[in-house]
Amino acid sequence: MITEELFKHLVDLAALELETDESQYLLGQMNNQITAINELEQIPLDDDVPPARHGVPFPAEISPTLREDKVDVYPNVEALLNQVPSSEDRYIIVPDIPHTELK
Amino acid sequence: MGICDLPAHQIAKMVRLREISAVEVLDASLDRIQQVDGRSGTLNPGEITNDDKQKVHAFISITTDLARAQAKAVDQKLAAGEDVGELAGVPVSIKDIFCVQGTHSTAASRILADFISPYTASPVNRLEAAGAVIMGKVNLDEFTYGSSNESSAFQPAPRNPWNTNHVPGGSSGGSAASVASGEVALSLGTDTAGSIRQPASFCGVVGLKPTYGRVSRYGLIAFASSLDCPGPIARNVRDAAMMLKIIAGADPHDSTAATHPIDDYLVSIEKNIKGKRIGLSPDYFRITYPDPVSGSFQQQAVTHEIEQPVRHAAEVLSDLGAEIIEDIPMPNTRHGIPAFFVISRVEAASNLHRYDGVKYGYRTPIQTDDLRLMYRRTRGEAFGLQPKLRILMGMYVSAAQYSEQYYMRALKVRSLIRQDFHEAFNPTGKYRLDALLTPTTPTPAFEMGAVYGDSVMMQYADQLTVPANHAGIPAISLPGGISSTGLPLGIQLLGPDFSESTLLSIAYAYESATSGESWRSSRPKVLS
Numbered sequence: 001m002i003t004e005e006l007f008k009h010l011v012d013l014a015a016l017e018l019e020t021d022e023s024q025y026l027l028g029q030m031n032n033q034i035t036a037i038n039e040l041e042q043i044p045l046d047d048d049v050p051p052a053r054h055g056v057p058f059p060a061e062i063s064p065t066l067r068e069d070k071v072d073v074y075p076n077v078e079a080l081l082n083q084v085p086s087s088e089d090r091y092i093i094v095p096d097i098p099h100t101e102l103k
Numbered sequence: 104m105g106i107c108d109l110p111a112h113q114i115a116k117m118v119r120l121r122e123i124s125a126v127e128v129l130d131a132s133l134d135r136i137q138q139v140d141g142r143s144g145t146l147n148p149g150e151i152t153n154d155d156k157q158k159v160h161a162f163i164s165i166t167t168d169l170a171r172a173q174a175k176a177v178d179q180k181l182a183a184g185e186d187v188g189e190l191a192g193v194p195v196s197i198k199d200i201f202c203v204q205g206t207h208s209t210a211a212s213r214i215l216a217d218f219i220s221p222y223t224a225s226p227v228n229r230l231e232a233a234g235a236v237i238m239g240k241v242n243l244d245e246f247t248y249g250s251s252n253e254s255s256a257f258q259p260a261p262r263n264p265w266n267t268n269h270v271p272g273g274s275s276g277g278s279a280a281s282v283a284s285g286e287v288a289l290s291l292g293t294d295t296a297g298s299i300r301q302p303a304s305f306c307g308v309v310g311l312k313p314t315y316g317r318v319s320r321y322g323l324i325a326f327a328s329s330l331d332c333p334g335p336i337a338r339n340v341r342d343a344a345m346m347l348k349i350i351a352g353a354d355p356h357d358s359t360a361a362t363h364p365i366d367d368y369l370v371s372i373e374k375n376i377k378g379k380r381i382g383l384s385p386d387y388f389r390i391t392y393p394d395p396v397s398g399s400f401q402q403q404a405v406t407h408e409i410e411q412p413v414r415h416a417a418e419v420l421s422d423l424g425a426e427i428i429e430d431i432p433m434p435n436t437r438h439g440i441p442a443f444f445v446i447s448r449v450e451a452a453s454n455l456h457r458y459d460g461v462k463y464g465y466r467t468p469i470q471t472d473d474l475r476l477m478y479r480r481t482r483g484e485a486f487g488l489q490p491k492l493r494i495l496m497g498m499y500v501s502a503a504q505y506s507e508q509y510y511m512r513a514l515k516v517r518s519l520i521r522q523d524f525h526e527a528f529n530p531t532g533k534y535r536l537d538a539l540l541t542p543t544t545p546t547p548a549f550e551m552g553a554v555y556g557d558s559v560m561m562q563y564a565d566q567l568t569v570p571a572n573h574a575g576i577p578a579i580s581l582p583g584g585i586s587s588t589g590l591p592l593g594i595q596l597l598g599p600d601f602s603e604s605t606l607l608s609i610a611y612a613y614e615s616a617t618s619g620e621s622w623r624s625s626r627p628k629v630l631s
Binding site: 052 | 398445461
């Protein structure tokens with residue numbers, strides 16, 4: 001069960017600003033999903049079951065060789081910079097990063 | 104029936120023989136879009152009118168000028184006697200989760216609404232090189248997060264061409280709807296839990312999820328990187344085989360794109376299926392789902408209407424010389440969705456952290472002097488509810504104190520799911536199957552609004568498709584019949600890693616043997 005307090009912490013970690021009605025919906029759905037996920041706990045698992053980070057194994061014979069470690073200059077840097085929401089003289093402009101006192 | 108209802112392989116042949124020009128094919132496709140699609144999805148749609156509710160709305164953007172330039176180039180090459188490729192002049196739509204250079208590539212999200220891609224995804228590049236004419240980008244669930252297309256930030260959302268009160272499925276709903284309604288002959292989709300096969304099933308077309316790594320993911324906006332598979336949606340098996348042959352293969356830009364040899368799938372489909380061992384599993388004839396009120400899990404058999412096309416296909420394949428083996432145990436099928444809830448959310452949350460209003464995409468217009476506030480507002484304003492939900496769940500289940508309980512456990516359950524398939528397909532094992540035959544979905548296409556909002560029930564629509572994504576194996580959905588309410592029903596074939604050739608040959612044999620059955624003459628309502 002995700003409490004409102006934990007939910008607020010997760011929203012902060014996720015870097016989201018939410019409306020009140022959104023928060024209510026999302027918290028309700030998360031707890032519903034946890035009900036579904038908790039089914040995993042009922043599954044008997046032997047100690048030797050390995051975690052599968054992806055399904056298909058990638059043995060050397062079907063894996064591409066690593067490419068040479070050399071600089072490959074992107075041909076159209078302007079097209080990338082044109083996507084930046086705010087820039088000046090090819091620098092990306094962002095608001096200040098506030099100072100935080102370490103505790 | 105018009106030019107745009109012809110199979111892709113036939114259109115390409117006619118264009119190559121100069122019986123018709125690529126520009127004429129393009130114009131037929133644009134006419135069909137004009138006839139059935141209605142207005143394209145936008146961020147500010149206003150009221151959804153009764154007229155809107157009669158249309159398909161497959162597209163977010165129709166790139167007419169680019170398509171015309173591509174079609175003209177095909178015709179000019181032909182006139183000059185040059186090679187034009189296997190897809191010469193074939194109209195193709197691209198799920199708007201792929202980057203196409205110089206075009207809006209939105210992921211159906213406000214956060215990428217104005218993003219113009221600086222490069223083209225590898226599978227799209229390969230389609231273009233084969234002479235395909237790219238008609239534009241088709242709608243999807245926002246960032247692919249859904250099974251109905253209703254979560255798109257671009258409305259009106261796509262509707263099912265067979266009955267526009269019903270969803271086309273998702274997340275490749277625009278892809279399946281555009282192919283079913285003849286707007287295009289082929290579409291490039293993606294499948295993370297069933298997002299090619301479920302909409303293909305709902306819209307009465309063929310959808311193939313290849314083996315993970317068979318098709319490059321370069322230029323695919325990522326959802327769950329260990330599960331995402333690009334693949335073809337087509338109106339027949341031969342076209343799907345032709346498209347797979349073109350998009351498959353290694354790619355220097357994607358280290359998970361396998362170097363495994365690519366078969367000539369067009370040759371493979373003609374192979375005799377005599378002696379092929381095809382399994383049926385009781386675990387695919389029942390579904391498990393959480394009761395919306397009590398939260399407890401219910402299990403029930405799929406309806407006769409869902410099971411019948413699978414039984415019929417088994418009889419047809421048996422008559423063709425295949426051996427049908429019943430009672431294949433696939434006990435971990437029911438765990439696919441709970442494991443997916445964990446694994447996909449962790450990967451999605453990780454992949455969505457890049458959208459920060461700094462490098463590209465949306466940035467909040469509200470001025471602030473705090474970078475962190477800019478991040479929060481940007482993401483709060485521009486992500487829809489489903490991405491927000493996935494990010495938050497991903498943060499939760501991967502948090503240090505829960506990751507052993509949830510994430511590691513889900514990865515181990517994934518091993519069990521893969522083990523089920525290994526037992527079924529192991530060539531020296533008890534069952535030695537070439538393929539498993541199942542229903543694609545637990546129900547036909549549901550009504551618009553019937554499930555949307557309930558993220559748990561929506562996810563359970565993928566119960567019979569998601570195991571293939573966990574295991575990485577290939578699977579294909581084929582039209583298998585028509586429901587009593589006039590909606591398409593799908594059947595699914597699953598096979599071992601890189602067995603696309605075998606699946607396509609079984610699929611083609613089934614399709615050929617049933618070509619004269621009466622349900623095959625049914626057509627989507629929007630075409631009547």
